[in-house]
Amino acid sequence: MAVQRTSVWKTIALYVGLTAAAIVVLFPFFWMVVTAFKEPGQAFSTELFPTGPTISNFKRVLGDFGFGRYFVNSVIVATTAAAFATLFASLAGYVFAKKQFFMRDRLFGLLLLSLMIPGMMYVVPQFAIITKLGWMNTYKAMIIPHLANVFGLFLMRQYMLTIPSELIEAAEMDGASERQVFTTIMVPLSIPIIATLFLLTFQFHWNNFLWQLIVTNVERLYTVPVGLAMFKSAHEELYTLKMAGSCISILPIAVLFFFAQRYFIEGMTMGAVKE
Amino acid sequence: MSERGTGGGEARAGRSWSLTKHARDNLTAYTFLAPFLIIFLVFLVYPVVYSLYLAMHQVPADSFDVFGGLQFVGFKNFIKLFTDVKFWWSVAMTLYYAVLIIPAGIAASLTLALLLNNRLKAVAVYRSAFFLPYVLDMLVVGIVWTLIYSPHVGILVQFFESIGITAFTEKGFLGMPGSAMPSVVFANVLKGAGFGMILYLSAIQNISPSLYEAAEIDGATPWQRFTRITLPLVKPITFFMVIIGTISALNAFVEVYAMTSGGPNVDVGGRALGATWVTGYYVFDAFYNQWRLGYASAMSYVLLALTVIVSLVNRKFLGSDNT
Structure with a gap:
């Protein structure tokens, strides 16, 4: 766009607009943090900054309500899943990019087609499969079904x-094996996309609430979002604690x-x- | 795409042993593919088939052995579905959700993109700020909004009271049938706007400045420049936004779970139906709360059919416009 000479007034107007938009977009998160630092009795005060902020909410959710444990579970699930999903997608991406093989293009078409299927479609049959495999209430049930990341493969x-x-x-020509080609050429040259995919799959699994809710029903295996949902339905009125739990839930992704x-x-x- | 170019190396590799080389290539390729493909087949392809099987069965009322005692019922689940008012209502609510979120999402994304499309120093900071909510968890966003929207004491209700509007005080924004769905959509639009913003921004920055210069010389107003140059040239993104808006409506679940659980109830011809009762939530409810696996599967098949129809319609539009 033609922006050779931006006048002072236009600049000011733009900053006002941008700042207003940022306030609206980020307000929920601001309010979450503010409420998390309030005393329970002040949960609904409209002060933008609490008088006498307290960290007792965080102490309570982490200690009394098991969010420490949930956090560890989330880290285990998201890290393992991201590592394997990225590995599998890079192995597969390599051959789709660089090899000729039987049914390659058709297979790729089929993979892309699967991106169209709504996520809710999978909930019941995947749950049934997990039950039949006897995987209910295990880490592998939370991790393995989502390791084939088609979008990641595409990237x-x-x-x-x-x-x-x-x-x-x-x-x-120099006699490198297939494995060596992959590990010494493809992987080092693909570091940016590998890092990208690791982050995206980590984020996906960290937020993969519905699935984690379905395959776990023991508290010891709850991830942070599942713990938060359970806490929400059990203690609807404990707003300051809920907000502290919410902060803990989004902190890693925000960082x-x-x-x-x-x-x-x-x-x-x-x-x-x-x- | 350069699919043709990549095979050249193999073709040159000598004729005499090309067959063995060919077989070996296939073997290595499928070895590399194996982990991905196995998971894909077991957890993404098989479930689609298995879901159809489940849709033709039901868990007997007196059975606790969910999978051992499945009863074959043929198309009964589908037939029941087509006469289920609650289901058609959910389709209508899904449509309503889409009708709200598509224009709102486009407007929000485009506004943010236009604001960012200026040479200002802090543009990168604002861009990150707008994008951040997109990567954060919908469940948390929903829970935070229930606090903001809550009746009597919620900050938004108190704000509206301070400017003299008390209509929302009693039940809160999520507790009233009229405002529940728009409120859910509003929360979601703010969360997702950063994504569309990036797409619009890169499309806008690809527009040649000479177009705007020429228009300016011809005396076009800024509004005319926006409607006659910018809007037509970002049309592919707008179409894409329509697609993802529709898909997000068909997949809507977490936001409803976190904020309204499908409610509040509206009285429709003597029946209590949820004002945010979208199909995605009904699938979950039939499965998780009522344990009707067959029925939920049948419903998810209808969801798939709707998705396919939407994609085909969109493809038709896109196909004629994009090239």
Whole structure:
């Protein structure tokens, strides 16, 4: 757009607009943090900053209400799942980008087609499969069914297509095995997309509330969102504690986003306009 | 896409042993694919088939052995579904959800993108701020909004009271049939706007500045420049926003679970129906609360059918416009 000479007034107006928009968009999170630091009795005071902020809410949810345990579960589930989902997607992305094989294009079409299926479709049959396998109330039930990340595979393939095939041919000429080609050429050259996919799958699994709710019914295995949902229905009125639990629930993703926002933004919007 | 180019290396690899090389290539390819494919087949393909099987069965009323005692009932679940007022209501609510979230989402995303499309120093900071809610958990966002929307003591109700509007005080924004769905959608739009914003922003930045310069010389007002240049040129993004808006309506669940549990009830011809009772929530309710696995499966099949129809319609639109 033509923005050669932005006048002072226009600049001010723009900053006012941007700031107003930011306040509206971020207000829920601001209010969550503020309420989490209030005394329970003050939960509904309209002061923008609590008088005498307290961390007792955090102490209580982490100690008395088991959020410490939930947090550990969430870390275990999200980290393991992200690591394997990223590994599987890079292995598969590599062959889709660089190999000719039987049914390749049809298979790829089928994979992309599956992206269309609504998530609710999977809830009942996946639950039935998990029950039949005897996996209810296990970490693997929370992790394994979502390790085939088709969108991730798509991102990997698109990225790896841009790596020159000559590099692979040269390495093969020098006698490198398939495994060596993958680990010494493809992986090092794909670090940005690997990091992106790891973050996206970590975020997905951290927020994968519905599935984690369905396959766990013992408190020892609750993840933070499941614990939060259970807490919500059991203690509807304990607002300050609920907000403290909410803070704990989104903190890791917010921190990751703070340090790696470029990866998040690019990864999430990359596949969108392509095709 | 350069699919053709990648196979060249193999083709040059000599004729005499091309068959063995071919077989070996397939073997390595499928070895690399194996972990992904196995999970894909077991947990993403098989369930779609299995779901149809479940849709043709039901858990007998007196049975606790959910999967051992499944009874074959043929198309009974589907037939029941088509005469289930609650189901058609849920389809209507899903549609209502879509009708609200699509224009609101487009307007919010486009506004943010236009604000950001200026050479200001702090643009990157604002861009991050707008995008941040998109990566955060819908469940948490929903729970926080229930606090903000709550009756009597919620901050929004108190704010409205301070400017003289007391209509929401008694029941809160989520407790009234008229405002419940718009409130759920509003929370979701604010959370998701950053995503559409990035798409619009990159589309707007791809528009050649000379177009605007020429329009300015011809005396076009800023509004004319927006409606005649910007809007038509970001149309592909707008179409995409319509698709994802529809899909998010068909998948709507967590926001409803967190904020309203499908309620509040409206009286429709003597029946109590939920003002936010979307199909995604009904599937969950039939499965998780009522334990009607077959019925929930049948419903999810209708959801799939709706999704396919929407995609086909969209593809038709996109196909004629995008190229």
